Amino acid sequence: MRTTLLLTGLLLPSALTAQSSSTFYAGLGATWSSKLVEDNIVSDKITTQPGIAPTIMVGAATEVFPRYDVGIELQFTTGSYSADTKGKGTTKLGTLNTFSASLGFDGPLFKPPFRWHASVGVLKYLPTEDTGMFLQGGPLKFLLGLGAQYRRPVSSSLDINVALRYDFHRFTTDELQRQGFSQTQQVHRVGLTVGIAMGGRR
């Protein structure tokens, strides 16, 4: 799976540049994430969750069937994460970055300029400090995504592009497993970016 994604990532950009129907887009926005871990120590219930994270997204897609595109999308988020102990307060645990690369498919949704988006990819957690649950580093996780896109021309060659993204992965870390945590946590993320798009279908 990883090899396939890697090859796709390497080969797709050159294929895209050769296609006149290729679309390129980039955007800035924010991503919300659900909790990463819920823990109970003595009578304390502790929930660890990332804060809303500024997000940068770039992507490229090309038409493979009439009205249907395939493409790659890269997303980087950077924000804080914290542990909330119910009834006692919140501890900031540091800065948590994530990087994701996904292979996406999109097609018409309802009517233009709306489009749906579905993706598979990988997500890497990149904590700035290897401490706590990230003592042995950030994990690499598989990702499934859904989304919607709105694109509207603002000039002869440039469009405004609004992308709503939802993705899902299962979370744990080597350190959590070493400390006896079993199974994994389902993590949902929702992101909204606003940016530009050019080329391809308008």
Added chain:
Amino acid sequence: MSTRSNILIAVSAAVAAGACGDISAPSRSDFYDWRLVVGIDSLTFNWPEDHTVRVWVQDTLNMPANTQAGIDSWKDQFLYQEFDAILVADSSTADILVGVTILPAAARAIRLGSMAPECIGDTTFPPLNGSTIVLPFHVRVQPRTLDPLGEATQACLRLTVTHELGHTMGLFVHSTDPNDLMFTDPVSGPSPRDRNTVQQLYHFEADLTASR
């Protein structure tokens, strides 16, 4: 393939992947008692989460590095930054003082069966003023070899100061398991039992506070 079919497939895949249960926390049931017994009371002490513990170390025999390794070792046992400590240069503001006793060479050659061959250490519990510990804690380590900078003695000093730091964190009682760092004469650690114990300790309501 219709738009509706595509969306249904993607939603089904996401639902299937999310159908399993959530992460499950460990029970941490394997731990030892840490409490200080005073009369009929069993007292718990832990450093407040918003307090960075200040540790002064006598700058000899590589002890600042060994103490820092001990601090890091304890910090690594926590998931939520419940404990933090730093080395400070000013002993008058320190919460913990780590000193080194170096005996004359002749004395170091003496071996007593009940003591570790390379080094020993101890922590002096500060006086209590009601329910307040009057800081600082005094930790003392003592090499017992002719080569205190040798590998074995340095490893012993590092392990011993980490053990003594455990006492200053509120682990006032020795473990009875030789695999634990807080065993009387430790050989390794912190162990999973040390980790469970210190994690529980730092989520327990403290009976004692600390003040200068």
